[in-house]
């Protein structure tokens with residue numbers, strides 16, 4: 001497997017149909033480890049993170065933390081984050097531009113240095129991705145921001161007493177950014193309502209509380225934080241990646257033959273399990289071993305459905321492209337409404353190129369089930385679209401060539417090796 005690149009290039013060639021059988025192990029969660037890495041800026045003591053996936057986005061976050069003065073070593077799946085004695089709060093443009101999650105260092109760096117300068121995160125193919133909820137929440141915490149020349153610059157002002165912040169939408173990133181920053185505002189009591197309750201947010205809350213933060217309400221949409229003076233370094237184990245797990249479960253329902261997927265937290269994937277029950281192809285979960293074994297569904301007996309994505313515990317938007325691939329082969333008309341992002345349908349033109357029959361009206365994909373897909377040249381537009389197209393290529397008849405496929409390495413650790421280990425034959429060209 002060649003080195004992981006973030007430049008949107010790379011080509012994957014897959015001949016279908018293929019069968020996946022054997023054992024796949026899910027890695028640590030990308031969307032948990034990224035905000036936790038950002039939160040390590042709140043202490044100068046050593047932080048050890050375990051079960052950290054080796055992904056392009058994690059490498060970008062390492063680059064950002066190192067430019068802020070951290071020294072980071074990776075030993076297998078562990079990251080050791082140490083302080084170098086100085087803190088730089090002006091982060092280079094490029095790494096933040098290419099990965100939105102890196103914006104969440106802005107609040108912590110402002111607290112540590114009194115000011116910070118970080119690039120405005122770029123939009124991407126799933127929407128504008130603004131940060132107004134972040135900046136409004138941080139302003140309530142005393143962080144004034146100015147935006148110019150593509151950078152956001154902050155100034156820390158004194159605040160005291162109790163602050164109440166209500167998020168206009170349960171934004172994962174804004175919840176994480178505001179709660180992380182509020183932890184170190186000594187003597188300030190902050191209440192955040194309408195918080196996101198994704199498992200990755202709860203993992204961040206647990207991490208911060210282990211460091212000595214005082215956050216109450218983990219897992220609920222109301223978080224109460226009592227700011228403390230200091231946070232300590234700890235060792236912490238990252239939760240498994242529910243989106244990677246869900247992606248491989250959907251792959252198994254399309255091309256699996258007793259495909260066992262290990263490291264699955266069912267309580268993080270109830271919405272996916274219930275969709276497959278409604279479709280008529282239930283997933284059997286072994287809660288002792290924390291794994292599922294899936295086999296290609298019998299499409300003749302499947303029922304079409306109408307569904308929507310929504311914030312946790314609803315169906316995750318990050319599995320929407322992948323389940324759309326699955327529904328494209330379910331007899332009858334299914335619909336999926338995307339309620340989290342304004343335009344997360346760029347994979348649909350590509351699936352139609354492979355013989356799917358899907359049209360988009362407003363924020364709803366209307367899917368007429370077809371009895372087969374055919375291989376075709378297609379282009380990936382983001383990491384979840386890339387995964388959806390790869391799954392489609394595994395079940396389509398003929399050769400599929402996916403260009404711009406390097407997106408997939410942002411969120412799927414060792415995907416080439418993992419799929420080869422379950423009998424999938426695919427070619428990757430840098």
Ligand code: EPZ
Nearest residue numbers: 031101129130131132133134171172173174318340341342
């Ligand atoms: C996180 O992104 C995830 N990324 C995304 O996963 C995921 O799709 C998303 O949450 C929703 O679950 C990480 O955790 C690193 P949001 P985030 O703020 O925080 C709007 C993947 O594939 N909004 O919950 O950026 C926004 O435009 C990635 O792994 C504002 O308007 O998502 C969107 O429509 C893709 N203003 C909605 O809220 C703001 O200030 C939800 O976004 C912030 C968000």
